[in-house]
Amino acid sequence: MTRRGPSLELAEQVAGRVGLSFSASRKEAVASAIDRFMVRRGIGEGRSLLDRLGSDEDLTDDVISAVTVAETHFFRGLEQFELIRQTILPELLRRRPDGSPLRIWSVGCATGEEPYSLAILCEEEGLLDGVRIDAADISRRALAAAKAADYGEWALRNTGPRLRQRYFTSCEGRFRLRERLRRRVDFAHLNLGADALPSPGKRLADFDLILCRNVLVYLEASAVCRVARQLLACLSEGGWLLTAPTDPPLGKYAPFETSITPAGVVYRRIMAPDTRKSSIACVAPVRRQTGKPAEGVPLARARVVPAQRTTGDDAAKAIARQIRSRFDLGETRQAARLAAQAIETHPLSAELHFLEGLSRMASGETDAAAAALRRVAYLDGKLAAAQFYLGICLKDSDPYAALRALENALTSCLSRPPREHVTLMPEATAGHLAQRARREIGTIRRLLGSEAG
Template identity: 90%
Template sequence: MTRHGPSLELAEQVAGRVGLSFSASRKETVASAIDRVMVRRGIGEGRLLLDRLGSDEDLTEDVISAVTVAETHFFRGPEQFELIRQTILPELLRRRPEGSPLRIWSVGCATGEEPYSLAILCEEEGLLDGVRIDAADISRRALAAAKTGDYGEWALRNTGPRPRQRYFTSCEGRFRLNERLRGQVDFAHLNLGTDALPAPEKRLSEFDLILCRNVLVYLEASAVRRIARQLLDCLSDGGWLLTAPTDPPLWKYA
């Protein structure tokens, strides 16, 4: 029997089952990614895949990894990191009470390059001891990789020789972030599609700066609207929410 790839309807059902939502432009790509998972796993029917999602953690993680976009690198979007360095951090420091740490949250952190870039930036500015950095992602595999702080050359393609030498240990083409910087970032699992925010009991509220970059661009409009409002509610008074230039403009959802 020849099995055809999953329909867009099945792709939507699978995405909904794992708490994801995709823009129309990505649904064909998502369907193809789900098809590859089914072939690799020997799953011949969509209903069998749906039945196993949630109860089979490894399969669920496989689907999440296949349909989400994890492309990232250190100091991705250098103009925004300069905005953080030159404008956002100085403004936040001016209005924070003395002794109160700045709180930064990297949402959709993938394998950790973004929050670790923030840690490097804060260390370069002499601010790291007064900053708490949290990071979250839907993929437990990505989070496990992030916690190791171990990267290949491609992840550091926007990182100059000085920070490489100062903050990384090089061994056989791999680069391991030093322990001090790794220890400044707390990673946690988060599904923006299903988890309620703000969540003060999980310390997910009152952030001074939230980065949610290159995440919302992949979601349908209703999900963008809901998530944007939740993230704004997670900010402290006068806090900043930073998205990527490719993400939808959030003023449309205010």
């Protein structure tokens, strides 16, 4: 059977059927993933695949898995969990003199590690009986695994011995969450790209805290705009929304109160003037971390600073020139620090995020570099330089994600004249970067091929 190359039209139709949408920079990679999926499943025609989506739940879940990354683990994003523990929960409790339950929602919960981490955190703080946790995901298979609450060693890699012993029972290398924690989380199927929100009849409204992390990355700009407004409407007055560092910024899509913290950007539904306090002025005891903090050790206090919208492009460019000078002198750690500081004032500057990523990459901080480069990709998905270096960062830890990023970089370069200089990489041309991307793609494909064999 002879197959044609991946179809962008089919990719858009498939993504729409399963409730996903993708930025233009990722559609070629998604099309390739769907094409490979059809080969594996012996599906010869796109119409046959489309006809089965929705009615065949297993096939639908397999397609979702093919075009998304389901990587998760307990307490993923430690800094945000510290922000919740030391800032958000105390602030919410101060505004709840009547003792009514706090409501938390984990959107895109995958196999349950995130909402169960929230349950453990609340239990550690003695708050679990006064908290109601809901969780939702598009994959029914993932939800079934979440309800079983049975995990391997890798899912608990960020969880210390004390928490494992207290909250899990272990048997033959598996860890099952204790019943008290399991029954505190309610799971439901949700197609964020299609389902109507808020939905009070389904208890999907009036949340005090929403976590929607590593979900918006799978939506194109128009869908992000719609979902941002829906999430805002699902928050109670003064409620908080946390997204992942890799997710696109939401401040331009909905009237959130946006703040910068060392744990990343956080969003709130604005409180009425007569109830608003200075609770956000001096709160978050969080710091950037390169490793796991010791359990029970409080972290240094830091301020939550209101974010400023980027209007001073000239100022950002001037700072970027200073950072590049430091980088060129080999002072990569100082360049990274300068970039991180500048981003607090110019959070929407793709160049500053790119320079932070490049500097951290040169300093060996691969995870932090990848996070910064992902932010660039979602600020401007057409920047081939960011996609290329993101692929380089990920090729050892996540070769499939690296392949997608490098393919995005190649597609972007091939759409431009070969001699055109690459944005953010003035020393390189589109033709030169395309050659480099092809070499890296070939290396990764050979590696994946050898592992499959």
